Amino acid sequence: MHFTGPAEQYDRFMGRYAPTLAAALADCAGVRPGMRVLDVGSGPGGLTRELASRVGAGSVAAVDPAPQFVAACRERNPGADVREGVAEELPWPDAAFDAALSALVMAFMRDPDRGVREMARVTRPGGTVAACMWDTTTGGMTMLDVFWTAARRVDPGVRGERRMAGTEEGDIARRLAGAGLENVLGGTLSARADYTGFEDFWEPFTFAIGPAGQFLRSLSAQRQADVRLACRAALPDGPFTLEARAWYARGTVSVPSAAR
Numbered sequence: 001m002h003f004t005g006p007a008e009q010y011d012r013f014m015g016r017y018a019p020t021l022a023a024a025l026a027d028c029a030g031v032r033p034g035m036r037v038l039d040v041g042s043g044p045g046g047l048t049r050e051l052a053s054r055v056g057a058g059s060v061a062a063v064d065p066a067p068q069f070v071a072a073c074r075e076r077n078p079g080a081d082v083r084e085g086v087a088e089e090l091p092w093p094d095a096a097f098d099a100a101l102s103a104l105v106m107a108f109m110r111d112p113d114r115g116v117r118e119m120a121r122v123t124r125p126g127g128t129v130a131a132c133m134w135d136t137t138t139g140g141m142t143m144l145d146v147f148w149t150a151a152r153r154v155d156p157g158v159r160g161e162r163r164m165a166g167t168e169e170g171d172i173a174r175r176l177a178g179a180g181l182e183n184v185l186g187g188t189l190s191a192r193a194d195y196t197g198f199e200d201f202w203e204p205f206t207f208a209i210g211p212a213g214q215f216l217r218s219l220s221a222q223r224q225a226d227v228r229l230a231c232r233a234a235l236p237d238g239p240f241t242l243e244a245r246a247w248y249a250r251g252t253v254s255v256p257s258a259a260r
């Protein structure tokens with residue numbers, strides 16, 4: 001899926017979850033000073049910033065296919081090696097990193113298994129590969145659950161973001177193990193975002209970002225208004241905070257037996 005909107009709109013839609021989600025994923029991957037790390041599908045750079053705060057921007061690389069996100073990520077993380085490209089063909093040599101991480105990208109890759117194999121290729125033996133995706137299959141990502149529940153009232157047949165790669169329990173771990181990673185561990189990560197009120201929640205959906213925003217854009221004005229009303233009814237008056245659950249998994253790149 002292509003992300004064509006400006007970085008500032010992404011910030012208001014999904015980027016507001018980055019500070020809490022990125023810190024949780026970096027903790028699970030054991031990112032610490034002295035490591036060289038890669039952010040795959042960086043978007044405007046929420047996870048990149050967290051990685052830079054831990055290891056220094058000069059030890060961080062990032063890649064994304066959306067040119068406007070690459071530009072924003074570069075500007076927000078001076079000194080980081082930010083490149084345009086896709087997970088399936090990472091523009092770095094073998095074993096270039098101690099860890100490769102990816103947040104909220106697997107579902108949007110053309111070939112997620114190839115993306116994971118590439119993350120393993122550019123990570124040194126003994127290094128870590130870690131990825132996460134929102135739990136949109138059982139409704140753990142409240143913002144998207146409120147939206148898709150409302151959308152189903154208007155169009156009961158809508159598929160939403162269920163069963164996309166990485167969004168089902170255990171799916172990321174299975175893909176990491178399938179790519180030959182060892183000691184694979186999985187679980188959940190918690191994130192959250194604050195909203196000043198309903199309009200602060202609703203307006204970013206009208207930017208047509210990701211499956212939810214693009215679905216909304218495809219509806220007639222009347223049906224968009226119906227979805228908005230159903231969302232409004234599901235949320236409180238005044239400011240609120242929404243919780244979000246992501247599935248994650250991490251694994252270790254195997255060390256060749258001769259080197260053990």
Ligand SMILES: C[S@@+](CC[C@H](N)C(=O)[O-])C[C@H]1O[C@@H](n2cnc3c(N)ncnc32)[C@H](O)[C@@H]1O
Nearest residue numbers: 003041042043066086087103104105108109110
């Ligand atoms: C939901 S955003 C996540 C961005 C960021 N990682 C974050 O946590 O906010 C998905 C990102 O995946 C990128 N993307 C889509 N297809 C990709 C691919 N094949 N390889 C790498 N990134 C991809 C998009 O351009 C977009 O920036």
